[in-house]
Amino acid sequence: MDPVLIDGRVVSAAVEARTREGVERLAEAGVTPGLAVVLVGDDPASQSYVNMKEKDCARLGIRSFDRRLPADTSQEELDAFIAALNADRDVHGILVQQPMPSHLDVERVVAAVSPIKDVDGFHPENLGRLMRGLPGHRACTPWGVMAMLDHYGIDPRGMRAVIVGRSLLVGKPMGLMLLERDATVTWCHSKTTDLAGVCRTADLLVAAIGRPRMIGPDYVKEGAVVIDVGINRTDEGLVGDVDFAAVAPRCSAITPVPGGVGPMTRAMLLANTVEAAKGAMA
Ligand code: NDP
Numbered sequence: 338m339d340p341v342l343i344d345g346r347v348v349s350a351a352v353e354a355r356t357r358e359g360v361e362r363l364a365e366a367g368v369t370p371g372l373a374v375v376l377v378g379d380d381p382a383s384q385s386y387v388n389m390k391e392k393d394c395a396r397l398g399i400r401s402f403d404r405r406l407p408a409d410t411s412q413e414e415l416d417a418f419i420a421a422l423n424a425d426r427d428v429h430g431i432l433v434q435q436p437m438p439s440h441l442d443v444e445r446v447v448a449a450v451s452p453i454k455d456v457d458g459f460h461p462e463n464l465g466r467l468m469r470g471l472p473g474h475r476a477c478t479p480w481g482v483m484a485m486l487d488h489y490g491i492d493p494r495g496m497r498a499v500i501v502g503r504s505l506l507v508g509k510p511m512g513l514m515l516l517e518r519d520a521t522v523t524w525c526h527s528k529t530t531d532l533a534g535v536c537r538t539a540d541l542l543v544a545a546i547g548r549p550r551m552i553g554p555d556y557v558k559e560g561a562v563v564i565d566v567g568i569n570r571t572d573e574g575l576v577g578d579v580d581f582a583a584v585a586p587r588c589s590a591i592t593p594v595p596g597g598v599g600p601m602t603r604a605m606l607l608a609n610t611v612e613a614a615k616g617a618m619a
Pocket of ligand 1: 478501502503504505506507508525526527528529532545546547548566567568569598599600602
């Protein structure tokens with residue numbers, strides 16, 4: 338049987354529709370959600386991400402505050418800048434685009450953003466809240482994967498979930514979110530022995546590695562759900578961490594690349610911004 342194609346464009350549109358409703362309800366209360374996107378330096382890829390986020394905001398009626406700072410901005414200047422955004426009542430969400438110039442301390446910057454405005458979900462308090470099972474902003478990419486599973490009626494409860502990747506951005510929070518939903522979770526990484534064997538135990542396999550098409554059919558159990566977070570630019574264009582053509586026939590459901598997890602991250606950022614604005618009213 339053909340696998341179900343988990344379509345990130347469909348799910349992100351559904352998430353955006355809910356976000357738009359949230360924006361309309363806030364407007365009735367006289368509040369316009371605001372997202373400040375801070376970009377230090379002139380990295381072209383970051384500039385294009387920031388531009389996309391601003392367009393997303395405009396489409397949904399979220400006010401965006403474009404804050405571009407020179408590459409030689411000092412740590413103290415950036416700290417003061419973030420403190421001003423924390424205090425600004427029109428700004429509900431703050432995102433500091435990564436990567437930053439190397440003289441800036443990422444940990445210090447992440448911690449400087451107020452947890453209630455940390456719509457990226459990277460602040461230690463929000464990660465701690467996830468660990469403790471408390472509400473808080475969730476990291477956008479894994480949170481987007483959870484929205485995809487829910488949209489397609491895939492309940493992680495009782496599933497054996499294997500996540501390849503343990504980054505703070507994706508792999509670690511992904512596993513905690515699946516654990517929160519009663520999956521039995523295993524994390525894998527570059528030191529895992531018999532990676533393919535571990536992956537073959539998975540009912541739900543999440544690849545967040547950054548290695549083009551590394552996950553082949555020998556990593557996948559018949560009937561598994563496969564989520565490909567990877568985005569790799571190759572000579573053949575954008576490809577995931579999963580060898581889609583070879584793996585799809587073994588799966589019950591699978592995400593494509595592009596058009597899978599990719600569109601979800603931006604959609605969840607906007608959803609988190611609206612949640613932050615609602616929280617500021619409470
Ligand atoms: P990182 O480089 O931070 O982490 C990669 C992880 O993969 C690490 O834990 C690493 O292990 C593990 N890994 C690397 N090589 C191997 C290997 N040969 N075998 C087993 N594990 C391995 O990447 P990110 O988590 O930030 O991103 C992962 C992928 O997801 C990338 O392709 C990225 O572009 C994509 N991405 C997509 C997003 C989206 O919106 N769809 C958003 C964010 C990321 P170790 O810890 O041991 O080094």
